[in-house]
Structure formats: structure tokens, C-alpha cells
Amino acid sequence: MPPTIYDIAKQAKVGIGTVSRVFNNHPSVAEATRSRVLKVAARLNYQPHPYARGLARNRTNSVLAIIPFFTTFFFLEILQGVQAKLGQLDCDLILYGVNHPDQVEASLRHNALRSRVDGILFFSMSMPDAFADQYLQHKIPVVLVDAFHQNFDSLSVENQQGAYIATKHLISLGHTRIGMLNANLESVPARERLKGFQKAMREAKIALEPRLIRKSTSARLDGFTRESGYELMKEFIALGKSMPTAMFISSDIQAMGALAALTETGLRCPEDVSLVGFDDIEIAGHLGITTMRQPMYEMGVLAAEILAKRMQHPQSEVTHTKFVPKLIVRKTCGADLSQPALVAEHVA
Amino acid sequence: MPPTIYDIAKQAKVGIGTVSRVFNNHPSVAEATRSRVLKVAARLNYQPHPYARGLARNRTNSVLAIIPFFTTFFFLEILQGVQAKLGQLDCDLILYGVNHPDQVEASLRHNALRSRVDGILFFSMSMPDAFADQYLQHKIPVVLVDAFHQNFDSLSVENQQGAYIATKHLISLGHTRIGMLNANLESVPARERLKGFQKAMREAKIALEPRLIRKSTSARLDGFTRESGYELMKEFIALGKSMPTAMFISSDIQAMGALAALTETGLRCPEDVSLVGFDDIEIAGHLGITTMRQPMYEMGVLAAEILAKRMQHPQSEVTHTKFVPKLIVRKTCGADLSQPALVAEHVA
DNA sequence: CTGAAAGCGCTAACAC
DNA sequence: GTGTTAGCGCTTTCAG
Numbered sequence: 160m161p162p163t164i165y166d167i168a169k170q171a172k173v174g175i176g177t178v179s180r181v182f183n184n185h186p187s188v189a190e191a192t193r194s195r196v197l198k199v200a201a202r203l204n205y206q207p208h209p210y211a212r213g214l215a216r217n218r219t220n221s222v223l224a225i226i227p228f229f230t231t232f233f234f235l236e237i238l239q240g241v242q243a244k245l246g247q248l249d250c251d252l253i254l255y256g257v258n259h260p261d262q263v264e265a266s267l268r269h270n271a272l273r274s275r276v277d278g279i280l281f282f283s284m285s286m287p288d289a290f291a292d293q294y295l296q297h298k299i300p301v302v303l304v305d306a307f308h309q310n311f312d313s314l315s316v317e318n319q320q321g322a323y324i325a326t327k328h329l330i331s332l333g334h335t336r337i338g339m340l341n342a343n344l345e346s347v348p349a350r351e352r353l354k355g356f357q358k359a360m361r362e363a364k365i366a367l368e369p370r371l372i373r374k375s376t377s378a379r380l381d382g383f384t385r386e387s388g389y390e391l392m393k394e395f396i397a398l399g400k401s402m403p404t405a406m407f408i409s410s411d412i413q414a415m416g417a418l419a420a421l422t423e424t425g426l427r428c429p430e431d432v433s434l435v436g437f438d439d440i441e442i443a444g445h446l447g448i449t450t451m452r453q454p455m456y457e458m459g460v461l462a463a464e465i466l467a468k469r470m471q472h473p474q475s476e477v478t479h480t481k482f483v484p485k486l487i488v489r490k491t492c493g494a495d496l497s498q499p500a501l502v503a504e505h506v507a
Numbered sequence: 508m509p510p511t512i513y514d515i516a517k518q519a520k521v522g523i524g525t526v527s528r529v530f531n532n533h534p535s536v537a538e539a540t541r542s543r544v545l546k547v548a549a550r551l552n553y554q555p556h557p558y559a560r561g562l563a564r565n566r567t568n569s570v571l572a573i574i575p576f577f578t579t580f581f582f583l584e585i586l587q588g589v590q591a592k593l594g595q596l597d598c599d600l601i602l603y604g605v606n607h608p609d610q611v612e613a614s615l616r617h618n619a620l621r622s623r624v625d626g627i628l629f630f631s632m633s634m635p636d637a638f639a640d641q642y643l644q645h646k647i648p649v650v651l652v653d654a655f656h657q658n659f660d661s662l663s664v665e666n667q668q669g670a671y672i673a674t675k676h677l678i679s680l681g682h683t684r685i686g687m688l689n690a691n692l693e694s695v696p697a698r699e700r701l702k703g704f705q706k707a708m709r710e711a712k713i714a715l716e717p718r719l720i721r722k723s724t725s726a727r728l729d730g731f732t733r734e735s736g737y738e739l740m741k742e743f744i745a746l747g748k749s750m751p752t753a754m755f756i757s758s759d760i761q762a763m764g765a766l767a768a769l770t771e772t773g774l775r776c777p778e779d780v781s782l783v784g785f786d787d788i789e790i791a792g793h794l795g796i797t798t799m800r801q802p803m804y805e806m807g808v809l810a811a812e813i814l815a816k817r818m819q820h821p822q823s824e825v826t827h828t829k830f831v832p833k834l835i836v837r838k839t840c841g842a843d844l845s846q847p848a849l850v851a852e853h854v855a
Numbered sequence: 856c857t858g859a860a861a862g863c864g865c866t867a868a869c870a871c
Numbered sequence: 872g873t874g875t876t877a878g879c880g881c882t883t884t885c886a887g
Contacts, residue, residue, distance in 0.1 A: 160645075161623075161645075163879090163880055163881085164880070164881065165880080173857075173858080174857065174858040174859070175858085175859090175880090175881080176857065176858060176859075176883080177858075178881095179880095179881065179882060180856095182881090183882080187856055187857085188856065188857080189856060189857090192857080206623075207880080207881070208562075208879085208880050208881070209623060210558045210561045210562050210567060210623065210879085210880080210881095211879070211880030211881040211882090212880075212881055212882075213558040213863090213881090214556075214559055214562055214862095214863045214864065214879090214880080214881070214882090215862080215863055215881045215882040215883080216863085216881080216882065216883095217863065217882095219558060228583065228587045228590075234583070235576065235582070235583060238602065238604065239576045239604055239606070242576075242602065242603070242604050251601045252601060252602045252603070253569070253599045253600060253601055253602075254572075254586065254590065254600045254602045255590070255600070256586065256587055256590050258587070275509075275554075275556060275557060275558065297509075385793055415793060422770075441790075442789075442790050442793075445733055445790075511865085512864070512865065516874095521873075522873060522874040522875070523864090523865080523866095523874085523875090524866085524867085524873065524874060524875070524876090525873055525874075526865095527865065527866060527867085528872090528873085530865095531867095535872055536872065536873080537872060537873085540872080540873080555864080555865070556863085556865070558864080558865090559863070559879090560864075560865055560866075561865090561879090562863090562864080562865070562866090562878095562879045562880065562881090563865045563866040563867080563879055564865080564866060564867090564879085565866095565879065
């Protein structure tokens, strides 16, 4: 029912080819003709049919975002960035949520090439080899966000660097008995955050005391839970006098549990112990948790840009971009809030 | 490069029509032929091209979800439901996020009919008349979620009923001095929640004391903020002895602020005052806030179902479905946790 | 600069 | 049952 190029061609007294050219900004069309076509099109409220266009051009102008539905709302923000960029590129965002890590493969199989999208954004999950091969072979542009694979463009957060910054912040505040409350070392981010912590401590020539570095052993969410924060903090509290005066905690959600343990024991933050978390989840702001923020929106924008580039130049070299999280100073670290925060760096 | 029906027709020694029939489960095709076709298709890893199919069938098998990006992650959960259903219907979900209420119109204009989707899910925003007319006129199936419009199918939450249930719960716990901490009455949900509160109180023959019913006057987010909860709770605390022993709070985020005010004053919850919130945002679980949960996933599923129905029967009567939130008993209400919770009802 | 025509991959109506 | 054919709406040569 909506008008087609035929309708507008007829009314503008030109051929359909010309109409098409006008809508594709083809240079060789007389200005007079162009404006005549445009006027008719406007009057008829014409919109090119994306599917017909897709068929003819052999591309779909849409990208698939595969995200884990089982994680936090981290993604909503990244998606905002993705979409802002995609909008500029006049591209649709097709969302595909996966409910469980195990389910990735089955999901992909179903969705695989069905949608013939122009590109895929793959979030936070490890890409099963079978699909990696398939995408590579079919030369389907894929960008990994918060994940890594040798052969795909990827975009991730510098966990080690973030932990390093967080720890240095604590050191700069004058602390010397600094602990780390970590998640399960099974998790890659947990390991990297530990490394960053250690590096900052070593550089400051502060001895690393094993009992001040505690990690979750829980399998659930790799220990990135409120419970693990609570329990580990109880252990720290049990240290009594030798408890750290400052701690770097591997995630805000754990910091939240830690805070609860502190309050329960009558200890105060930052007066008795200073804390820096990681992630900057929404609640961190409410609780005043100083933390390391990941530039999610920017990551989304860049992910879309990289995908677009890859679509244009399929053969260009694979890139791996790292984002350095930014220190957000709030009250749990006990810093003077008038001091300027460290600025995020964007390493290409 | 991927195989087409022609490829598989040739190899299976049939006409393309037959191949098409096989893939559309058309009854009149011999079992032998069918399996032969299927085998070739499997070998070639054939997948029908959705755009070609869409063009020919004159439908796209995709729906557009227009969501406010500026709100909470409420949507991620609804989207899960939407997608689960859409997946069954073999339909793609195209996401379009709007960043600001004012921007809805501009966004729609851009996106309007560009994507020729089969249907639209419109979330939590009021649909500008110009678009309502347009959608209606073009007979584009639209379902409103958490919003209302006379002429579109809609799906929303029974705020009044939810508040009623919450308040009754407090009453059933033996409280008689019950207050309400409300958001800005500019907001429709705030008004409805107030009505539900009043109804429960009247039924229980408890006099409504104006000073125990306080509302935010903030314009920001209609007072659904932590700050408003904090400040209003301070007012309640200032009441001293005449402070309520239980309160219904119009949102969890406000309950969070209220809790902070309580803690700061050395008051305990639920010992000194019992609280019931609304929404069941993620943090409510962490804080142990008793609250009214909206069946978000289910709403998503139903939204998709209704949209599907509307697509099939464009002329059927418009439906307005209400969901009654469910009481989630946690610790802030002071209830005996072994008692069975009220069950959500689903009113068609 | 512009019109005509072929074709993108598939569906559906029509014959046989 | 199955092959054939005419589109779906648009892009893109190819002439002129």
C-alpha cells in the first residue's frame, strides 16, 4: 500500500532508475530532476523499502547484538552507545539475548545465519569455536565486546590497569596497610584485578601480606556477589588490629556486602576503613562507593564504529582495543572530594 | 554466495516451487520429495533469505521495540520475555531506544515507517497523537506496554491494586498507625498508588491522617528518587512519637533513601518501623525490602503474544490487560517469613 | 544525465 | 504433487 519508486517515478515523470539515483545520492542527476523527485516523494510520504533495498544491494543494514540476558544492566548502557552510532549509519539493531552461558551455542545455531545481518556484536561471552570458524569462513564481520578472540576485532576493559589505578589512589591517600577483597580467581577479570593491585603495591614498595589478600571460592557468578563481599569482609574484621585501613574490592556488588558487614560490626567507612570498588554499577552511586567506572556508552559507540569499519574493509587488520576504567571518587575512599579525579585514558 | 533455492532445486532435481513448499511446510508435497530436498538443503547448509522472503510475503518477521533508554533496567527483563516469545514466532526484535521523553516524536519520525516492521511494541511513554493516527491509519499493529491509549492494545500494571495489597499486608501485620511516603502526584502511578493505600485503610476502618501521608514535590523523575525518600522519611522521623509504625512507600528507590534516613537516625527497620516498597528493583533484594513485584518477564511474553494476535487479526477488538503486582515478603515489613505470600493475579 | 531492463531470493497463483 | 511464471521494491548495468 505504501508508495513505491514506480508511483513516484510516474508522478515525477521520470524513470524508476532516476528515482533510485536520487535516493542514493548518485551524483549524476540534474538538480532540477532531483528536486522534482524529492518533492513528489515528500508529498507521497515515500520511504524506500529496506528489505527490497537489502535484497538488491545484498546487504541488510542491520546488525545483530548477542548479549547475555543473565547479567546486569551493564548492557543497556552499552547498547545506547551502539545504537547512537548505528542510527547515524542508518542501521537497525537486532537484539538477541542469551539466557545462560551454556545456551550460547544452541542460540547461535538457531540464529546463526538466519538473519543475514551485516555484522554481529558479541558481548561478554566466549565465542564457541564452531561459530568462530563459521563467521570467519563466511567473512561475517564480528566485533567482540568485553571478550577476546585472536581473530576478531575486540574491545575490552583494562582490568589490571583499573585495579592499579584504584590501588594507587588508596596509596596516594596515605594508606599503607592495604588489603584486597577479590572474587574467585577462576575468573579472568579477578586475576587481572589482582595483578593490578599487586603491581601498585610493589611500585609503592609496600609488602604484600597474604592474609590481607582474600578471594572468594564461590562458583556462583565467580564470587562476584554481595554474599562473598560480606563474608570476606567478616574475615578481615576478624583480623582485629591488623585489619587493613584501606581495601580494594574487585566489584561494587562485593563492596556492597562488605559495607553491610562493616555496618553490622559497628565499623564505619571511610573512617575505619576506606574502600574502592570496581564497575560503577548503579547502586554504587547510591551508596557513595568510590569505584572504577567503565566507559560503557563510549564502548558501545566504538563497537559500532569498528563493526562498520570491518564491514567496509573486511580484509583490514584485526584490532583489539582496550578501555581503561576511570576512577570515580565518592565517599568510601575517604578522599577529599574537591580533589580532581584521574582521567580515563582511551588506548587504541 | 550462500546457496539459494535454485541451488538446492537443481541438486535435488525438483523445481524451485517445490523447494519453497518444503520450507513453508506446505502439505501437498510427497514425503519422498520432501526428504530429498531437506537432505540437499542440510548438506548445503541452506537458510532461506529472510529479506527475500519478507519481500515476497510482504511481511518482515520483525518487530520494533521502542523503549526509553533513560529509565531503569526494568526493560531488560521485559525484553527477555518479549524475545522468548518472538523467538518462538521466528521473529526478530529490533530495538530502538529513545533517550529523552521530548525526543520521542523526533525519534519516531526518523524511525517511523522506515523499517516496515510487522508490529511495534511501545514502552512506558505516551504515544504522540500524530503517530497514533499514523499507525492506526496504516494499520500497523502496536502494543503499548506500561502505557495506555484508547485505540491500541495495552498492557499495564494495576498500581492501585498493588498499593492496596501492600497496605493490607501491613494492616494484617497488626499495624494501625500506617503512613504513606509517596512520589509526586503529578505522576499517574503515584496517584493510583495513593488511591490503593486509601482504599485499604478505609476498608480496615483506619482513619487517614493527612500528616502521615506525605508526597514528594520534586519534578525530577516525578519524585521517584532516593533523595525524596530520604527527605520525606526525615519529616516522618521529626514526628517523633506520632510517627507511623509502618509505611507504604511508593517505590523501592524511595524506600532505599528512607532506609538511609532511618539508619542515620539510629532507627531500625522493621523493629521501629515496617516498610513496604514497590517495583522490586534489583537492589530491593539486596536490601531486604519487602515490595510489590511487577511480573516483568510475563508482561514481555504477553506483549509479544498480543502483538502476534493483532498481526493475525487486525480487526479484532482492542484489549487492555492489567497485571497485578505480587507481594514479595522480605525483612523490612517485619512479617514472619514463613507465612505464605499473596499470589499474583492475572486479570485479562 | 536518464530510461529500460535484468536480477536480488523467495512466494504464490496457475497450469499440468 | 510438481514445474513454471509473475511479481515483491529496489539497485545497477547498459544504452543512448
